[in-house]
Amino acid sequence: MPSSLTFKKKKIALIGECMIELSGQPFAQQAPLFGGDTLNTALYLSRLVPDMLPAYVTALGNDNYSRHMRQCWQQEGMDTQFVLTVDGKLPGLYAIENTPCGDSRFHYWRHDSAARYLCRHEQFSAVVEHLQSFDLVYLSGISLAILPDKDKHLLLRSLATLKEAGVHIAVDSNYRPALWPSSSDACEWIGKLYQMADIALVTADDEDRLLGMRNSPPAIIAKRMHSMGVKQVVVKLGAEGALWSQCGLSGTAKGNKVDQVIDTTAAGDAFNAAYLAAWSMGMDIDECCHWGNKLAARVIQHKGAIISQNFTRYITDLMNI
Template sequence: MKKTKITIIGECMIELSGNAFSTQTQSFGGDTLNTAVYLSRLLPHVSPYYLTALGQDQYSSLMLKAWEKENIDCSLVLRDQERLPGLYSINIDDKGERSFHYWRDNSAAKYMCQHLLFVPNIAKIMDADIIYLSGISLAILPTHDREILFDVLATLKKHGATIITDSNYRPRLWKNNLDAKFWLDNLYRLSDMALVTGDDEELLLDKPNMPEKEVADRLHALGVGHVVVKLGAKGAMWSTLEGKSGYVDGESVDKLVDTTAAGDSFNAAYIAAYSQGASMAESCAWGNRLASQVIQHKGAIIPMDYLQTLITDMGQINEK
């Protein structure tokens, strides 16, 4: 299989799941970390880099060990002497509805660009083939640090890296829609490929029922060469700046259990397939396939047993 150097930039937080002031399960989670885990599982020979910042506390150390067990290259993970990881809780009411609460204003990941080793770490990935990040990776940063990140992405792009972005628009992380659109549009201008969710774009632009072609055309106008619009159960649409496009139907699902990480896992499988030479349509099919497995299980990361067939098939891409 093709050896590709992939770096994922983002944030992972400590997770508390359960009712407030009751028994809660401790774990960790984050959109880009989910993508890194699935990407590593699909392409064991690649071992993607994860660039983030953690503290020097026990929680951070245990998170780091867990990522390393997933064959994620953690040599770029920064350790902050003064800060801790962000924290969020998931509470479930009597009707099964989930509510989220976040504590991340002073997290280590928020200030990763200010870390003394951030620039030296970037120097280590100047030969990267793919850089992946999401709108959350951008949203958590202070304004000045977003500019630093843009400069870094521009430099990496000049050195040949393909920049891949998912807006993953979360309104609570931004001042308002206009602020989010300003920064996300600037991120798109640096991106070669966008893997976006149709619902997110509708929310960002306040345009319900926005046609996916309109989403793709908007991103192409910003300079994004390859656009994928994820459409949930309907599958995905792919489009190129040269005017080529198509639809890939979603996979049938026996029972929908939990949509957590559906988009993150789609991105992982898409990037994995695309990095190995698959077309956009083929890569969308891989994304749909993994996402359909993930949503039939509880939680963001499903057991490896359910991925074995997919991993085996992924290893045959270059043989076709």
């Protein structure tokens, strides 16, 4: 572990969408919360490295739901200066149905959410300019999928600008078929995103769905990522842990034993947060995967995307950060 006296923590920004979340059975008691893949990662990252102040880049409305989200993120220690306001638009909405075995079904209402207008916002170019001073920018395939095609191009050009400025780009495909016109369309756009990435934190099942494959060997998935220029690849394998590949070397970080899975929502997002937290402290790729597995195992033992701060602090203590 690098000494805090000699090692400067990295500046990390995350781009995406946060939505209002309803969790529970339809027309039964449903708790209104908020969540979203990159937001979940940003929030866990903020808890794991409290003095980092990870920046969240998104667009919200000027309604009470949006104001409440901003306030909560600030209380969690997140930097909200890049949360832009789109007048007349609202956050998206999604509902989670949990099955008895702990799996989740998602239903979305987000076709005109404020986040879809992020890249065309008059202040977005200024945000990109500020992000050039960051060490890493993280986003997912969902961050891209929700945008109109013209705005997808804008986002990719912005990432290219950041990459030229020396900013690392980290990506998780988070492939959701319902967000794309077709799998071929998704392959094309997510492929462009991978070509920008220095780090890919992907889920084996997502990659198989994206390519119409089944049970692809993780090493083959990693090889495909490397062929697109990704230097550091992690393939998440659920209970089996994760395969990592970098600089011609590879290995497997074993998963943590879980006696009872309650809810798998945000397991991958939590893995990514702990991975990036460890990365920001200069840990090697195997150790980053180790902490990713540990937080994901803790999260799936609780309902909802965001678990209690007390349980997150438990993980923080184990990581000694």
